[in-house]
Amino acid sequence: xxxxxxxxxxxxxxxxxxxxxxxxxxxxxxxxxxxxxxxxxxxxxxxxxxxxxxxxxxxxxxxxxxxxxxxxxxxxxxxxxxxxxxxxxxxxxxxxxxxxxxxxxxxxxxxxxxxxxxxxxxxxxxxxxxxxxxxxxxxxxxxxxxxxxxxxxxxxxxxxxxxxxxxxxxxxxxxxxxxxxxxxxxxxxxxxxxxxxxxxxxxxxxxxxxxxxxxxxxxxxxxxxxxxxxxxxxxxxxxxxxxxxxxxxxxxxxxxxxxxxxxxxxxxxxxxxxxxxxxxxxxxxxxxxxxxxxxxxx
Amino acid sequence: xxxxxxxxxxxxxxxxxxxxxxxxxxxxxxxxxxxxxxxxxxxxxxxxxxxxxxxxxxxxxxxxxxxxxxxxxxxxxxxxxxxxxxxxxxxxxxxxxxxxxxxxxxxxxxxxxxxxxxxxxxxxxxxxxxxxxxxxxxxxxxxxxxxxxxxxxxxxxxxxxxxxxxxxxxxxxxxxxxxxxxxxxxxxxxxxxxxxxxxxxxxxxxxxxxxxxxxxxxxxxxxxxxxxxxxxxxxxxxxxxxxxxxxxxxxxxxxxxxxxxxxxxxxxxxxxxxxxxxxxxxx
Numbered sequence: 001x002x003x004x005x006x007x008x009x010x011x012x013x014x015x016x017x018x019x020x021x022x023x024x025x026x027x028x029x030x031x032x033x034x035x036x037x038x039x040x041x042x043x044x045x046x047x048x049x050x051x052x053x054x055x056x057x058x059x060x061x062x063x064x065x066x067x068x069x070x071x072x073x074x075x076x077x078x079x080x081x082x083x084x085x086x087x088x089x090x091x092x093x094x095x096x097x098x099x100x101x102x103x104x105x106x107x108x109x110x111x112x113x114x115x116x117x118x119x120x121x122x123x124x125x126x127x128x129x130x131x132x133x134x135x136x137x138x139x140x141x142x143x144x145x146x147x148x149x150x151x152x153x154x155x156x157x158x159x160x161x162x163x164x165x166x167x168x169x170x171x172x173x174x175x176x177x178x179x180x181x182x183x184x185x186x187x188x189x190x191x192x193x194x195x196x197x198x199x200x201x202x203x204x205x206x207x208x209x210x211x212x213x214x215x216x217x218x219x220x221x222x223x224x225x226x227x228x229x230x231x232x233x234x235x236x237x238x239x240x241x242x243x244x245x246x247x248x249x250x251x252x253x254x255x256x257x258x259x260x261x262x263x264x265x266x267x268x269x270x271x272x273x274x275x276x277x278x279x280x281x282x283x284x285x286x287x288x289x290x291x292x293x294x295x296x297x298x
Numbered sequence: 299x300x301x302x303x304x305x306x307x308x309x310x311x312x313x314x315x316x317x318x319x320x321x322x323x324x325x326x327x328x329x330x331x332x333x334x335x336x337x338x339x340x341x342x343x344x345x346x347x348x349x350x351x352x353x354x355x356x357x358x359x360x361x362x363x364x365x366x367x368x369x370x371x372x373x374x375x376x377x378x379x380x381x382x383x384x385x386x387x388x389x390x391x392x393x394x395x396x397x398x399x400x401x402x403x404x405x406x407x408x409x410x411x412x413x414x415x416x417x418x419x420x421x422x423x424x425x426x427x428x429x430x431x432x433x434x435x436x437x438x439x440x441x442x443x444x445x446x447x448x449x450x451x452x453x454x455x456x457x458x459x460x461x462x463x464x465x466x467x468x469x470x471x472x473x474x475x476x477x478x479x480x481x482x483x484x485x486x487x488x489x490x491x492x493x494x495x496x497x498x499x500x501x502x503x504x505x506x507x508x509x510x511x512x513x514x515x516x517x518x519x520x521x522x523x524x525x526x527x528x529x530x531x532x533x534x535x536x537x538x539x540x541x542x543x544x545x546x547x548x549x550x551x552x553x554x555x556x557x558x559x560x561x562x563x564x565x566x567x568x569x570x571x572x573x574x575x576x577x578x579x580x581x
Contacts, residue, residue, distance in 0.1 A: 036370035036378045062383035159398055162513065165520045169390040173418065176379060176387025181425045183378035185433050187370030198435035200372030202460025230433050238425040242418050246391060249417075250398060250410075258402045261395075265413035269475060272420040276427055276471050277449070283430075283437040289455035 007251035010156040014149045014247055018174075019240030021145040023228075025065060025174055026182030026235035028138035030190075031131060031224040032056040032105060034064065035179045037187035040209050042112065045121035047207035052124055054131040054220035056108035062175030064104070065142070066168050072097035072143045073150055073167025080163075086151060094144040101139045105132050131220050138224075146170055149243065157251065170243075177239040185231030190223055198287060314555045322562035329565035333572055340495060345568045347491035351484040352530045352564025356556045358480025359385040359534035362419070363470035363544040368462070375440050375463040375470060375543050377426050381535040382528065384422075385481050388474075389527050391418040392482015393489055397520065400490060408486055415482025419474040423466050430465040438465030442547050448472060473544025481527070488564075489523035492571055499575045522571040529567060530560045 028034075031054060033041045038057030045051070059067075076093030080086055106128060113123045150166040153159045159166065191209040192201045213222050245268050253260030314322075326349065333341035362385050365376025377384055396411025430436045439456040440446065441463030446453070449468045457463050466474070496515035501508050537556035542549045 039367040199458035200461035
């Protein structure tokens with residue numbers, strides 16, 4: 001029983017760390033335009049819209065975070081093997097991984113933006129100086145919390161994978177959850193803030209991203225401020241729920257019966273199916289159709 | 299004609315060529331023969347498991363609704379990320395659960411892996427709809443079918459002007475969960491087959507106990523499982539070319555080609571993973 005209570009505590013802590021990781025990951029990727037909306041940031045100058053948005057999308061979020069978290073976890077693992085305190089080892093490993101992220105962000109911004117020179121898009125050095133460190137800070141939070149979560153899974157819950165491999169697995173899952181949940185909010189609600197609310201961006205508007213802020217030109221720090229309000233926390237909840245339920249069903253129900261985690265997993269999936277269907281129907285009822293059904297079918 | 303202005307999506311069946319089929323079968327037979335030569339019957343069984351795992355992954359990826367960049371602007375339905383990436387996220391979360399349940403036997407570990415992958419997709423797909431509905435005020439609408447095959451909801455009137463649809467209709471949600479579960483199942487199967495073979499062979503070759511070799515066997519099997527997962531997911535993504543809405547999308551019918559390619563690729567990669575033992579023996 002004590003083991004189960006201990007396991008539940010670790011599960012809650014891992015879920016909380018994952019929530020912070022998801023929120024930081026999405027905000028970091030939005031500041032760097034690393035998710036799918038990067039296509040619009042890259043397209044805008046080609047359509048004549050010169051902007052001051054950071055763009056470091058030379059890899060998708062999942063492989064990029066797979067690299068950084070595996071790197072942080074691998075270095076932390078090496079430091080722990082050198083008998084360094086685990087918390088210090090994780091901090092050091094994450095800090096070194098963040099330097100790789102910083103080099104990646106710098107070269108990616110310079111490369112991507114320089115490729116737009118023939119469309120008149122300048123490389124802004126002040127953008128490079130001010131944005132890179134902000135993405136690095138957010139990346140540190142995401143990497144540190146994910147590596148710490150992986151360490152808990154091994155040290156406290158006894159998962160068989162070594163730390164670097166677990167870092168790769170959860171780094172990719174973190175990027176997948178963050179990009180899936182956070183990208184539409186950044187892409188539609190922020191980059192196309194001038195378009196109508198409650199409708200998709202018409203394809204004809206592609207590239208016409210919002211480039212001006214309350215005062216002066218908009219930059220990626222403004223975008224981070226915006227997506228930290230909903231896209232980031234929602235990504236955090238998404239990744240936190242994934243980690244929490246994945247651990248909870250095993251930690252609590254494995255003791256009762258070996259089939260317990262599987263049955264509980266199926267029940268949780270069915271509960272999410274009901275929630276999804278409920279909000280889908282709720283949206284159809286409350287928002288209503290864009291056109292009358294008979295017009296649409298004609 | 300696609301509303302995105304691209305060429306009309308052929309969508310329909312693109313059967314594999316006879317040449318591709320023959321080469322794939324030859325590769326698989328050669329790999330199986332090599333596996334028998336290296337580790338006898340255990341090698342053949344392990345390689346067959348790896349091939350089935352690879353096929354499950356490639357087939358599963360076709361179920362996952364991925365909208366890419368247009369989905370991030372609410373211009374097309376699906377999840378706003380890449381096909382291979384999302385499938386990898388789900389499948390590897392499944393592998394995490396499957397590896398954890400490995401001591402309880404093959405069936406429970408495989409079920410654990412499948413549910414792990416399905417759970418990640420269930421939560422992710424639900425959160426995608428939460429963001430679309432409560433963050434952006436946009437209802438779900440498919441661009442490929444007029445009616446949801448499961449719920450019967452109609453879509454044309456819920457598509458906003460100038461878009462191909464948006465959000466995740468319920469059929470796409472179900473497709474995502476099925477795809478994640480198949481990915482988790484396939485990834486776990488590859489992991490367990492490799493783990494079995496490493497745990498049986500490494501102690502003999504290196505003349506050590508099973509306990510001493512356990513962490514090396516787990517690490518090697520895990521890394522190969524992740525690698526083969528990514529390989530099969532990327533193969534399937536090339537077959538899909540861009541975006542797919544799920545099992546109701548006409549592109550879904552392209553899966554036979556990916557399944558054959560995944561079987562051949564898994565056989566070749568699998569034989570390298572098994573032959574690694576011989577290399578360890580040499581050194």
